[in-house]
Amino acid sequence: MTDRKKGKKKLDLVKIRTELDSSPAPQLWRGLEELAGTEQYKSFLHHEFPYHNEKDSRGISRRNILKLMGASAAMAGLTACTKLPTEKIVPYVQAPEEIIPGKPLFYATSMPFGGVANGLLLESHMGRPTKAEGNSQHSGSLGAADIFAQASVLGLWDPDRSQVVVHNGRIANWSDFLDYAGVLRQELAATRGAGFRILTETLTSPTLAAQLADLLKQFPEAQWHQHEPAGRDNVREGARLAFGEIVETQYRFDRADVILSLDSDFLCAAPGSVRYAHDFAGKRRVTDPASTMNRIYVVEPAPTHTGVQADHRLSLRAAEIEGFAASLAGKLGVKGVAADTESTPSEYKWIDALARDLQNHRGSSLVVAGYAQPPIVHALAHAMNAALDNVGKTVIYTDSIEPNPTNQSQSFKQLVADMAGGKVETLAILGANPVYSAPADLNFKENLLKVRRRIHLGLYADETAVECHWHIPEAHYLEAWGDARAYDGTVSTIQPLISPLYDGKSALEVVAALAGHPGRSGHDILREYWMGQRKEKDYEAFWETTLHDGVMAGTAFAPKTVTLKMQFAGAAPQAASNAGLEINFRPDTNVWDGRYTNNAFLQELAKPLTKLTWDNAALLSPRTAQELKVENEDVVELRYQGRTVRAPVWIMPGHADQSVTVHLGYGRTNAGNVGNGTGFNAYALRTSDQLWFGSGLEVRPTGTTYTLAHTQYHHAIDGEKELKEESAAAEHRDLVRIATLDEFRKNPDFAKNPPDQTSHAESLYPPYDYSKGYQWGMSIDLNSCIGCNACVAACQAENNIAVVGKEQVNLGREMQWIRVDTYFEGNLDNPRMYNEILPCMQCENAPCEYVCPVGATMHSPEGLNEMIYNRCVGTRYCSNNCPYKVRRFNFFLYSDWTTPSLYGMRNPNVTVRSRGVMEKCTYCIQRINTVKIKAEEKDRTIQDGEIVTACQQTCPAQAIVFGNINDPNSKVSKLKAQSRNFGLLTELNTRPRTTYLAKLRNPNPEIPEGQD
């Protein structure tokens, strides 16, 4: 790591800014270090794996290298002489009827996330769940899944999970707890449950809610609280403010032509976001110049996935968004809001054009407010949607999907106050981790210790578990029976894929024990609850169908008519106070509120835009960084309301000025071996009265630095252009091709490769006839892609890709086969942002193949560029010669070959790679072969769409399409025939099989360029 620091040049933000501003056309760039031309950037540009001349991280001298080379040559020869180990075959005693060894089974289940169910299909090999896919019958999934679902299988097999019941620090067992629960019940009965409190996370489960209701009936003095660190209280309160009752708001992005997001990352961080991404991308799918496209405006403090999609994006501090919303509401004629156009602050830029655009699309426009915005912004959004006649069209109101929709933070505060006042005798915490995630001002831990009996149910022996008398290991959702509602209210069943690995219990079973039904299984509870709810003629058939489908048919909530009650008398447009810096708290895009901190897949997934892994950082704008005289990786002390935390800085172009965003979920102490010690704990600054943002933050540089592992410059494509001394920006322009919708209509061929790039097709090798048989290819629509990382996570789970850890990531050695490249365009303060996902291009003239001395990378007759692990001797010539930098090398033994629980997670159809082996995207050859064998046996050809790669299957935006390019009617052929089709670096005559559809923007013609 020292090498990197040595080469580090001070970032001259002033110079970068002037250069960018003075460039005649908007430039494309990858990051500040590139613009500053730092050594670090250059080393990543010129080498796939930068050299570390003097010392490797392990300190090997040249002499030792020679010794090792000699020894390894000899050893390598010897290892070839080992006999295959003797294996045992262990058949069943009674074979389960449905299992055919060698064939996976798929079961429908649902993953609760923040209480809301995401429908999944789980792949199971001989009883081992290995891979999550979306459930196409589930309204919230439609066959797609997000990063959390993809990584959740690792969560099941995580060796750090809590494995035993713990009582007062000693190992106990479940029957001890059942005995205890019996005694507890007697005591509670004597006091009618006074002093008994239950704390859960957000619940939508009808069964668990009914159980809790039963429990509360038995103990009328008891109370139930909910604690969700990244909760949706503002959404609930906004609805209450607008309509006088808490209702659920559903959006129909498939009907919306003009969208305004007020700090809402609806594409990735909202209930139903997978569905929303699907619908949103559907409206951005362009086939020819006659196609239409939606337009999205985003107002937000820190760039998000949704912000990247924006046709017009405005960075405002979180507190200023209320003023923006009120001002816009006035312009849209919302009753009660003063339509004061003259006092519109100049920083609202295009608000008038936006208002007109929305007005022009009455009934097909949509205003969405984010959960971090205060209730008034939500109320204003509701009022604007009503004024725009969107209700019932793009916005649908239903009953709340929660059985007990309340202001959770108020109720939680009340709980802590009662704990402090000694009113709480018994506290049962089901699933939550409040010792870590409660706002700092509540002193939760201190007050928890005043509770006489503390019971905790959780997946990990976490911060809360160690403070409780009883800790019960929780059954993972893949081990438990249960139910939850989808974003639209659809009842989604949770069925186990495997018996609990560590005898974990679900919340259903623990509540049953407390309610006097010890030993009742989750399955019985669930089945009987629904038997009572549904009057089915043939309940057994109904139940079987429900479990098979994963959803209970027809349980989505019906739209509900609501009337605006609020008059907005006090909601005149007002500028937010400019006192000091603003602090923004956001759940992390990967580890969320801390529940996935121990998930290595998510930790190593490069976060959108910042490309940080394994850490969080204090994000701030370039201008604010200049004012504070800090730069990337400088450690600053954040002081907010008397509490301090030290955090490394990350400069985020496009962030609002005078504002700092910190992400929750890091700095944990009891997360597990993976998550402990990563990042800093932002909860330590969070207060209960201002959960999401507040002003008065002080930032003080400490003069120290902290190394962040970010991947923004890794695998930067270094094309021929640079050698010709053209600018890197021109190179980038070739790599990611962008036009506005109007430009596209005028020149549909704007993305076409110039003739000189495709003409020189000469090769030293004899040409191969690709005209016969299957020829696989892929098309990636940059216009639909939302950069959500789901493909990366899906690929990692499907292909047994190893995790390497922070230090190795820093050396550019992360192993994911598909990456999301981010490009910025334009100025520093509000650049446009583009994502480009990059798997192996499967070149027809693959440069990697010619240089392999041992034939470990070969070309298949079906056009695949094959990687044969068992032949690879690790020369790395291939990665050296890959212009796209998509090859990954196992520098060390990254795959965990020793932890038994991780065996279960692996896909048995993909080789687990060892040290010294190169690997890369295979177009999911295991899936191709499975379908091919099936088709051959039936003596038929493979149908289009039959083979689905892992990245394609999980993509919520359906941006990835794979298929046979020899079939002119296949989906992929049709996409490749579109005028927006282009290949990367085709001037190198690589003839890539993976091609892209160029990105389009749909800016409002009223808004001049440069003002967006």
Place this chain on the structure above:
Amino acid sequence: MPQIFHRSTNTIARASIFGAVFIAGLLGYLAYEVNQSPYYTEVNVARQQPVPFSHKHHVTDDGIDCRYCHTSVENSSFAGIPPTHTCMTCHSQIWVNSPMLEPVRASYRTGESLEWTRVNSLPEFVYFDHSIHINKGVGCTTCHGPIGQMPLTWRAHTLYMRWCIECHNHPQNHVRPRSEVFSATYQPPSTFAPVKFEGVEYHDQDALGRRLVKEYKIKPPKIITDCYTCHR
């Protein structure tokens, strides 16, 4: 200073220089021989099993079809090893007191699986699929040898890549009619013992093989010797 080496060492030095070539060659040859020997390949080495299961008895004497026990061979990559229950379908009725079968009965009683020693094993990076081979007319005995003659089971072929590729390159030398795939006694056609396929009698494997390759649409060697056919 006295002479350190005796004159005879010159001869030894010369001999060892030339000898080195032969020694290296000899070592290489030895390594190759070991590599091909049953010690290393385990070909023709009968494996000890918890129960001395005889394919000879069950297949030849009793005439039980392969698929009675190896149930998934036609539709999965893995042929399947019978659960104890399958053994007990007969052995709850016959040989019920045989001491040899005690492990089977014990397994059935206790629910503990039998642990068989794998006879035909491939490295983890090889993905062999039974169903497609069965489907394309590759008989069980083509790879597993004269299974109907094996009292204890042994590996009949090395299962080396070279051996696999030989057949993938020349499938016509090995395929048989689908109706004969599960036959343990099938012999390739010869002048005196022709094989009938769709009414035509074939007297040599080459003619039959070519017909079958065409009939069963076995892909050309170029496709089926592609690396990704077996490695992923």
